[in-house]
Amino acid sequence: MLKGKKGSVVVIIAIVMPVLLLLLALVADIGMLYVVRSQLQTVADAASLAGVAFENHEVYICEPGEPDALRFENGDVSHIKMYVQLHPIWAKERAKDIAEANLVSILPLVSVNLNEIRYKPAVPDGRVYYWGELVMSQRGEYEIGKVEYDYMEPEGANSYVVEFEAEMSTILLGSLTSFFSNNGQMHTLVIPVSSKSSFDCVNVFADKLVLEATVN
Numbered sequence: 001m002l003k004g005k006k007g008s009v010v011v012i013i014a015i016v017m018p019v020l021l022l023l024l025a026l027v028a029d030i031g032m033l034y035v036v037r038s039q040l041q042t043v044a045d046a047a048s049l050a051g052v053a054f055e056n057h058e059v060y061i062c063e064p065g066e067p068d069a070l071r072f073e074n075g076d077v078s079h080i081k082m083y084v085q086l087h088p089i090w091a092k093e094r095a096k097d098i099a100e101a102n103l104v105s106i107l108p109l110v111s112v113n114l115n116e117i118r119y120k121p122a123v124p125d126g127r128v129y130y131w132g133e134l135v136m137s138q139r140g141e142y143e144i145g146k147v148e149y150d151y152m153e154p155e156g157a158n159s160y161v162v163e164f165e166a167e168m169s170t171i172l173l174g175s176l177t178s179f180f181s182n183n184g185q186m187h188t189l190v191i192p193v194s195s196k197s198s199f200d201c202v203n204v205f206a207d208k209l210v211l212e213a214t215v216n
Helices: 002-052 088-103 173-181
Strands: 059-061 070-073 076-084 110-112 118-121 127-136 142-153 159-169 188-198
Touching: 002 088, 002 118, 002 159, 002 188, 076 142, 088 118, 088 159
Parallel strands: none
Antiparallel strands: 059 076, 070 076, 076 127, 110 159, 118 159, 127 142, 159 188
C-alpha cells in the first residue's frame, strides 16, 4: 500500500514539474518584458522630446513685405509674424544622440538596429505661427518682445515622432508568440516602440534667445 502511494507521488511530480517550470519561465519572460518595454519607452520619449526641443535657427521671422506679415495698431506696426519649423536633419541629430546614448544600458538585454530607428517630424514642413511684439530699442531697431501663439499649419506641426523595434531573447514567450503568429522568430520577441512629443504653443519662447528684426 505504501509502495503504491510512493509511486503515485513520483508520477504526480513527474507531471506537475514540467508545468511548474513552464510557468516559471513564462513569469520570468513577462517580468523581463515589462522591465525592458518600460526602459525602451523611456528611451523613445527622451528622444522625441529632444527632437522637438527646437533651436534658434529653427525659428523664422517673416519678411515685412510678405502678405499678412505685419500687424498694425493705431496705424503703427505693432507685431510681426514668425514661425517655428522643425528641421528634419537638426531634429534627427538631437533625437538620435539621445536615443543612442540611452540605449547603451539596455542593449545587453535587447537587440536594436540603430540604423532602422525612424526619426521624423509628425508633419513634414509643418509650421507653428506666432505674433512677435515689436519693441523699439535704444539703438533705433525693432526687437521681438512678447510672443503670442497664432495657429499651426497643419495640425500636429509642433510634434516629433520616434519609432523603432527591439528584439528580446526569451525562454518561452518568444516561442509561443512565434507559434501563434507564424513569424518564424523562435526564442525572440519583437517589441515595437513609439513616442510622439509636442512643444507648448504658448510658452515655447520662454527660454529662447531674444530675436531681432528690422521693419522698414
